[in-house]
Amino acid sequence: MTGIVLEGVDKWYNDDVHAVDGVSLVVEDGEFVTLVGPSGCGKTTTLRTIAGFESPTSGTVGIDGRDVTDVAPDDRNAGMVFQDFALFPHMTIAENVAYGLRVQDGHEDVDVDARVEEMLDLVELPGTADRTPEQLSGGQQQRVALARALAPRPDVLLLDEPLASLDKKLRETMQVEIKRIQQETDITTLLVTHNQTEALTMSDRIAVMNDGHLAQVGPPEEIYNDPNSRFVADFIGTANVLEGTVTRLDDGVATVDCGDHALRATADEVAGPGDDVSVVVRPERTALDATAADGGADPDVNAFEGRIELRQFMGDRVEYHVDTGERTLISVRDAESPGLDVGDPVVASAPVDDCLLVGTTDD
Amino acid sequence: MTDTTHVDADDRRAFTGSLPSPKYLVASYPVAMLVVLFGVPFCLLLVFSFYQNVEGGYFAPGFTLENYARFLTSDLYLGRTLFTFEVSVATALACLVLGYPLAYYLARLDGGFRRQAYLTTVVSTLWLTFIIRGYAWQVLLGERGIVTRALAALGLVPSGEALTPGLGALLVGMVYVFLPFMVLSLYTTIKDIDRSLEEASRNLGAGPVTTFLRVTLPLSKNGIASGTTLVFILSLGVYVLPRLLGGPSQWTLPVLIGNQVGVEGNVPFGAAISVVLVVFIAVVVGGVALIVRDSDPDPSDAEVEA
Amino acid sequence: MNTRIRDAICRLALRTYVSAVLVFILLPLVTIAAMSFTPGEFLQFPPQGFSLRWYHELAASSQWMTALRNSLVVALGSAILATTIGGASAYALYRYDYRFGALLAGLTTVPTLLPPVILGVAFMTFFVSLGVVGQVSNLVVAHAVFVTPFPFVLISQGLDEVDRSYEEASRNLGASRLTTLRTITLPLVRANVFSGALFAFILSLNEYIIAWLVAGFAFKTIPIQIFTSLRYSYSPIIAAISVVFILATVAVMFGIDRLSGGIWE
Numbered sequence: 020m021t022g023i024v025l026e027g028v029d030k031w032y033n034d035d036v037h038a039v040d041g042v043s044l045v046v047e048d049g050e051f052v053t054l055v056g057p058s059g060c061g062k063t064t065t066l067r068t069i070a071g072f073e074s075p076t077s078g079t080v081g082i083d084g085r086d087v088t089d090v091a092p093d094d095r096n097a098g099m100v101f102q103d104f105a106l107f108p109h110m111t112i113a114e115n116v117a118y119g120l121r122v123q124d125g126h127e128d129v130d131v132d133a134r135v136e137e138m139l140d141l142v143e144l145p146g147t148a149d150r151t152p153e154q155l156s157g158g159q160q161q162r163v164a165l166a167r168a169l170a171p172r173p174d175v176l177l178l179d180e181p182l183a184s185l186d187k188k189l190r191e192t193m194q195v196e197i198k199r200i201q202q203e204t205d206i207t208t209l210l211v212t213h214n215q216t217e218a219l220t221m222s223d224r225i226a227v228m229n230d231g232h233l234a235q236v237g238p239p240e241e242i243y244n245d246p247n248s249r250f251v252a253d254f255i256g257t258a259n260v261l262e263g264t265v266t267r268l269d270d271g272v273a274t275v276d277c278g279d280h281a282l283r284a285t286a287d288e289v290a291g292p293g294d295d296v297s298v299v300v301r302p303e304r305t306a307l308d309a310t311a312a313d314g315g316a317d318p319d320v321n322a323f324e325g326r327i328e329l330r331q332f333m334g335d336r337v338e339y340h341v342d343t344g345e346r347t348l349i350s351v352r353d354a355e356s357p358g359l360d361v362g363d364p365v366v367a368s369a370p371v372d373d374c375l376l377v378g379t380t381d382d
Numbered sequence: 383m384t385d386t387t388h389v390d391a392d393d394r395r396a397f398t399g400s401l402p403s404p405k406y407l408v409a410s411y412p413v414a415m416l417v418v419l420f421g422v423p424f425c426l427l428l429v430f431s432f433y434q435n436v437e438g439g440y441f442a443p444g445f446t447l448e449n450y451a452r453f454l455t456s457d458l459y460l461g462r463t464l465f466t467f468e469v470s471v472a473t474a475l476a477c478l479v480l481g482y483p484l485a486y487y488l489a490r491l492d493g494g495f496r497r498q499a500y501l502t503t504v505v506s507t508l509w510l511t512f513i514i515r516g517y518a519w520q521v522l523l524g525e526r527g528i529v530t531r532a533l534a535a536l537g538l539v540p541s542g543e544a545l546t547p548g549l550g551a552l553l554v555g556m557v558y559v560f561l562p563f564m565v566l567s568l569y570t571t572i573k574d575i576d577r578s579l580e581e582a583s584r585n586l587g588a589g590p591v592t593t594f595l596r597v598t599l600p601l602s603k604n605g606i607a608s609g610t611t612l613v614f615i616l617s618l619g620v621y622v623l624p625r626l627l628g629g630p631s632q633w634t635l636p637v638l639i640g641n642q643v644g645v646e647g648n649v650p651f652g653a654a655i656s657v658v659l660v661v662f663i664a665v666v667v668g669g670v671a672l673i674v675r676d677s678d679p680d681p682s683d684a685e686v687e688a
Numbered sequence: 689m690n691t692r693i694r695d696a697i698c699r700l701a702l703r704t705y706v707s708a709v710l711v712f713i714l715l716p717l718v719t720i721a722a723m724s725f726t727p728g729e730f731l732q733f734p735p736q737g738f739s740l741r742w743y744h745e746l747a748a749s750s751q752w753m754t755a756l757r758n759s760l761v762v763a764l765g766s767a768i769l770a771t772t773i774g775g776a777s778a779y780a781l782y783r784y785d786y787r788f789g790a791l792l793a794g795l796t797t798v799p800t801l802l803p804p805v806i807l808g809v810a811f812m813t814f815f816v817s818l819g820v821v822g823q824v825s826n827l828v829v830a831h832a833v834f835v836t837p838f839p840f841v842l843i844s845q846g847l848d849e850v851d852r853s854y855e856e857a858s859r860n861l862g863a864s865r866l867t868t869l870r871t872i873t874l875p876l877v878r879a880n881v882f883s884g885a886l887f888a889f890i891l892s893l894n895e896y897i898i899a900w901l902v903a904g905f906a907f908k909t910i911p912i913q914i915f916t917s918l919r920y921s922y923s924p925i926i927a928a929i930s931v932v933f934i935l936a937t938v939a940v941m942f943g944i945d946r947l948s949g950g951i952w953e
Binding site for chain 3: 404405408409411412413415416417419420421422423424426427429430480483484486487500502503504505506507508509510511512513514515517518519520521522528529558561562589590591615618619620621622626636639640643644649652653656659660663667
């Protein structure tokens with residue numbers, strides 16, 4: 020039994036908008052996968068295709084081992100939480116949560132009541148049963164939406180940008196809550212979001228989507244540390260991206276001519292001399308030193324001389340923008356480390372191991 | 383994401399499988415009802431207009447252009463057509479001139495009870511049958527009516543003479559029933575005009591009259607166009623008021639239609655006049671649509687020029 | 689001239705004018721109401737005394753009561769029929785995209801833009817061709833078509849404001865299309881459905897020319913009865929029934945306004 024299986028799902032609108040382009044994805048039983056990407060990348064259409072609100076132009080959708088491509092939305096047993104929650108305004112909280120059970124045959128009133136109570140306990144909202152949705156705060160509505168989606172014991176849980184309408188503080192609380200509820204119920208979950216932080220913190224695996232297709236699928240650490248394209252590196256987390264041409268390749272280390280610099284970068288992917296590539300460096304993998312500390316050229320470290328252009332205090336850390344003449348590099352240090360001021364000359368350095376070579380194109 | 387090709391999985395299932403698609407099932411009821419109950423009667427009207435009239439309230443199926451020929455070659459009927467047009471134009475313009483200040487005042491009232499009360503007053507008469515409203519004006523403009531007496535006291539009309547039936551009474555009645563339509567149409571437009579535009583104009587040194595002529599009036603042109611067109615079209619179709627407030631010389635096309643069908647028993651001729659009136663209205667509506675489109679060029683054209 | 693004085697004069701002129709128009713609107717109705725309470729045989733203004741005589745006579749008159757019953761039956765029947773047609777049309781156009789959607793919308797709305805007398809003649813030819821004349825049910829059908837645009841427009845407005853995600857949430861929770869319509873969509877537009885039906889009701893109640901042409905001489909509605917009575921006399925009973933109609937119309941309009949949270953705002 021497998022949670023969700025998408026096979027070559029394609030979706031065209033009006034024969035000219037290719038919203039979803041051959042997406043194949045497997046979400047294992049009990050797994051939490053996040054579909055993340057910029058707006059318009061097709062992630063919501065993909066989710067709606069799984070729920071049955073859109074029909075794929077080609078390809079198949081499977082839920083819990085059953086091909087549901089041509090099954091009506093009400094026969095898919097896929098619980099969904101909508102972006103605006105879509106709590107029925109003319110019903111109480113209890114009626115909302117009970118709705119999925121009531122519309123199906125074979126549920127005794129006592130069973131329904133018990134299930135409603137159980138669900139409201141699960142989302143930690145006991146005692147709200149008789150209120151109406153508009154009497155609840157955004158976070159509470161979110162919890163009710165979850166309770167309602169889970170009440171009919173769906174095979175899978177689909178979350179469509181469920182945190183987008185909440186403020187930052189609440190969003191962080193609900194990230195933890197959704198993860199807790201998902202683990203307690205052990206339900207196969209697919210979350211759609213444009214927020215990379217949500218994707219990184221909540222998921223077992225992340226599927227990065229761009230322009231209708233999946234750019235990379237993997238655990239959060241892999242996506243962050245080992246992006247397979249410039250797009251993924253840029254979209255998930257902050258990245259310094261340097262473009263250039265490979266001049267030499269030896270032992271998995273490429274020398275890349277970036278105009279003013281000859282960089283050395285780790286090349287996982289096969290690249291040869293003459294290829295146009297991008298080199299990705301995470302800000303926290305760079306070091307900043309005052310120029311005085313000149314210990315000569317270390318072959319395992321790329322170094323850039325420059326000046327501090329901007330200093331942003333972030334609480335636990337400080338972000339520096341270093342102007343190296345040709346470009347601006349972003350570097351992050353602990354807030355405790357000795358302060359550098361705007362205008363100070365510095366050397367920004369990054370170990371070759373942390374400089375990752377990716378293709379220039381998004382594919 | 384676009385909704386225009388929104389297809390549920392179950393619509394698709396229905397399309398490929400045995401179930402009839404709910405999409406067409408849902409539409410079939412109103413379509414069937416309207417085609418049978420509106421489309422068919424309307425086509426019959428057209429068919430009847432070519433039937434032969436038989437003296438004594440009968441008609442014989444057939445095809446004759448006699449009814450149309452009778453209408454189009456008669457000075458009497460052509461004159462009535464012109465009169466109907468003139469009365470409708472006069473009504474629309476009078477409603478516009480009389481209704482604009484009221485609509486403006488209501489739109490600029492700061493909400494609250496007064497605006498609600500005034501609006502309710504304007505709207506309250508909107509759907510009251512023309513019969514009662516026409517009857518009320520018959521009484522008011524009658525020989526001993528208070529309006530007649532008041533006007534006589536002012537020396538504006540000779541005393542002791544009824545003002546109805548007459549052209550004046552008809553116009554008063556027409557304006558009375560259509561003013562609410564005009565006021566509502568203008569009100570919704572003026573309410574949406576940002577008040578700060580008027581304040582900006584005043585701030586730049588324009589007086590209230592200049593501000594009105596240069597800012598408010600041009601910005602409310604959509605409401606003016608739709609209100610005037612609406613009142614004009616509705617005026618063309620009024621049967622009751624010319625009957626109650628006008629004499630035979632103030633009868634409009636709808637009265638002639640009603641008389642031919644309901645009194646003379648000449649259904650084919652009544653049907654022919656009806657068709658003429660529908661064509662006339664269609665031409666007017668089409669003309670207005672053309673004018674509106676020409677004066678309001680498509681933004682994509684403007685982009686091409688720029 | 690001083691700007692402040694000029695502005696004050698503009699405002700005063702506008703307010704005076706507005707008062708005059710409101711008097712113009714109310715005067716006929718108030719006069720009719722006042723005259724309906726006359727104890728005498730004839731319409732008089734100002735009325736000589738106060739009596740409910742003509743209201744009693746109205747209630748006692750089988751002619752007027754039959755007409756009132758006909759009017760109410762026709763208005764109720766046509767309101768229900770019009771609401772089902774207009775509502776189904778609105779729902780279909782809101783929920784789906786049809787290649788000829790604009791045609792359906794046009795077909796639903798055009799009956800109010802046509803002169804009613806023409807609809808009347810069309811229906812007359814229709815029922816004559818069917819060989820069914822003089823039935824009250826004929827007028828129910830004719831008025832239903834005439835008033836359908838009102839429930840259609842009001843229900844369309846209501847549906848427009850209902851987020852599609854409510855319906856999707858319902859389907860997602862296992863409700864069929866029909867259950868969703870019954871338990872989610874309809875309750876959410878209930879106020880619009882009722883306003884639309886009330887609008888249709890009041891329009892049918894007040895319509896004269898279609899009723900007269902379709903009814904022939906077989907039966908009378910209140911507007912037909914008033915019109916007929918006006919030919920012979922100005923009996924204050926006409927003023928009395930008018931007051932009843934005015935009050936009913938205003939009450940229904942007020943109800944519509946409450947239901948839809950102020951449609952004129």
